[in-house]
């Protein structure tokens with residue numbers, strides 16, 4: 001099978017044009033936004049043009065299906081609210097190129113997917129979570145984004161495009177190509193990462209409810225300031241987590257919403273996201289207990305009501321040995337001595353798909369380890385090398401992977 005690097009890069013740049021942010025190569029293409037829906041329409045057309053049968057399910061997951069049993073390749077085409085041009089997009093366009101090259105070569109059969117809302121506007125990888133049965137559509141529909149819009153309402157933006165479900169028994173395995181999104185490959189100088197495992201995640205909203213009041217007249221000792229509660233919680237938590245974490249464990253408060261968010265008002269309410277990730281399920285549970293104890297203690301000390309949103313999460317998963325060794329052989333053929341095995345600290349649709357199919361992942365370097373920022377980028381030679389590794393693996397596995 002012959003990969004056409006120029007054709008692949010042209011398609012990748014075309015996908016970037018949907019939601020291009022005008023800052024570096026960044027994109028703003030969150031799930032169900034106008035650029036996301038238009039991009040999915042364009043992707044569907046590309047799939048049709050290479051002879052794949054398009055199915056779009058109620059969540060907006062977009063499949064291009066080959067005839068008979070096939071290997072499934074792909075990722076997601078939605079972005080973070082400020083996203084890079086490659087996160088997800090790379091895996092979808094690489095899949096399209098490998099499917100096209102495989103058609104031209106007379107096989108093997110390759111299907112393509114772009115899952116919806118991998119970036120978790122509404123939760124954690126919600127499109128593939130619903131497709132794989134991790135989450136029901138009814139459960140997904142009531143999830144809200146930070147602006148209070150439900151997924152059920154947002155997905156109406158794609159209602160006219162829905163055709164039906166793609167059954168997982170059509171596929172013999174799933175391979176997702178992705179940028180690393182961290183510094184390991186950029187630092188080591190390796191060109192390819194073959195993923196061993198994907199970490200687990202927990203994510204929930206926490207609310208401190210105090211008392212809204214005047215910022216000039218309310219004495220400090222009488223305040224019940226919800227921001228002060230968040231601040232105290234964060235400081236205490238960082239200290240307490242140190243006893244249970246490893247250097248690979250991460251936790252983030254990435255979204256804080258203060259009410260009413262005005263300079264002269266003591267904030268009465270703070271709602272914030274609390275997310276933590278680790279490769280060990282027991283450690284994730286120990287962290288949860290510490291988070292809840294600390295929040296409770298701060299709420300009591302500062303006179304706050306405390307509420308938790310739904311705890312969302314995905315378990316750590318190992319990659320399939322057979323698919324993984326096909327990628328390792330591909331990496332050695334395309335970039336001899338310049339690849340490594342590595343875990344993924346980012347989440348991927350592959351985690352959900354692993355409930356149904358053997359899965360594996362291949363990474364290319366992220367320049368300066370940057371991702372989830374407009375500055376995200378990868379050298380074009382590295383992008384093409386990654387597609388060649390993917391094609392090599394698919395050629396070796398055949399449709400019956």
Ligand code: GLV
Pocket residue numbers: 118119345346347348
């Ligand atoms: C996916 O983008 C993640 O948050 O790891």
Ligand code: MN
Pocket residue numbers: 076087088118178348
């Ligand atoms: Mn991604």
Ligand code: MN
Pocket residue numbers: 080087119372
């Ligand atoms: Mn991402």
